[in-house]
Amino acid sequence: MLKGIYTAGSGMMLQMARQDVVANNLANVNTAGYKRSSTVASAFPSMLLSRLGELDTQTGIPQPQKPAVIGSLGTGACLGGIITDHSIGNLKLTHNATDIALSTPDSYLVVETPEGIRYTRGGCLKIDGDGLLTTNQGYAVLDEYYDYIYLEGEFAVDRDGYVTDNGEEIARLQVVSFDNQDQLERLGGSLLNTDQEPLLVENPEILSGYLEESNVVAVQEMVTLINVVRSYEALQKVIQSEDEATQTLLEEVGRV
Structure with a gap:
């Protein structure tokens, strides 16, 4: 019994x-x-x-x-x-320049948190009072050299991840992928961590003015x-x- x-x-x-x-x-x-x-x-x-x-x-x-x-x-x-489930969520048109969506399912933005480098597909970005490009949680979005991105004027990004400030190219977003997505550790919300070596995505196919919704x-x-x-x-x-x-x-x- x-x-x-x-x-x-x-x-x-x-x-x-x-x-x-x-x-x-x-x-x-x-x-x-x-x-x-x-x-x-x-x-x-x-x-x-x-x-x-x-x-x-x-x-x-x-x-x-x-x-x-x-x-x-x-x-x-x-x-x-x-x-x-790593499938892509619906892509919502927002017409907001600081909203971006990664149209490939295995690519991630690189951000810096107080605990170190982390990864996310959350493309709801903003520019803080110092002109720093961050996520909506306040984490700095990094460029291809793992440097901060500062802006003084109008932000824009093209499909290849190149960032312009008032029409002048100033940086390129660091967009990466991983050999095994199943080994990504979830940290809350859309934030991820892993011990894997990130792989640079040459053609990230970023959509400006869109947000990838939750799936x-x-x-x-x-x-x-x-x-x-x-x-x-x-x-x-x-x-x-x-x-x-x-x-x-x-x-x-x-x-x-």
Whole structure:
């Protein structure tokens, strides 16, 4: 009976992890460049069940040396991992010069944070009071030499990432890709980190005046959330049933 409680309990923990991921997706549904996450379940080792004393079909005599295989019994599941959907979100026309979108799915802007170099697809940029080009979180956007980009006048960027200030070319955005996107570590919002060596993207195909929206589909996430809640409630009832059965067993043993 305790096995049933442990199995249901592990399932409830898995559903809690799924709920956290779905909640994070919904919280970032309006975050530019955010990529949807999803969970992968991993099963605990199953047990092979056999029946001893199987009767011989011809003689009817028990054959203890030939146990009959009944089947396998699952022992629960756990969170196997969290994967990221790197597909491009919808490209929204904003007509804002400081809004840019990377039209290739495997390319990233390079930004500097207090913790060091990080990467993002969030193209909602701004120019701070010192003329520094930053993300909307205030992180400096770096050029191809990993230097800051300062502007004094009107900002513009072409498809190849060249930045102009009042029509004069002053820098080129550092746009990179990676051999394995699945190894990118999520740090919150659209910010990413990795130990991989970044690869320079020669033709970044930047769209000025556009923003890449989150690829989260809110309705899909709500459906997933409903399924998570229902699964959690069902597993909760399993534990209650197991608890009641255990209580009944203890009472019966006490009478003996």
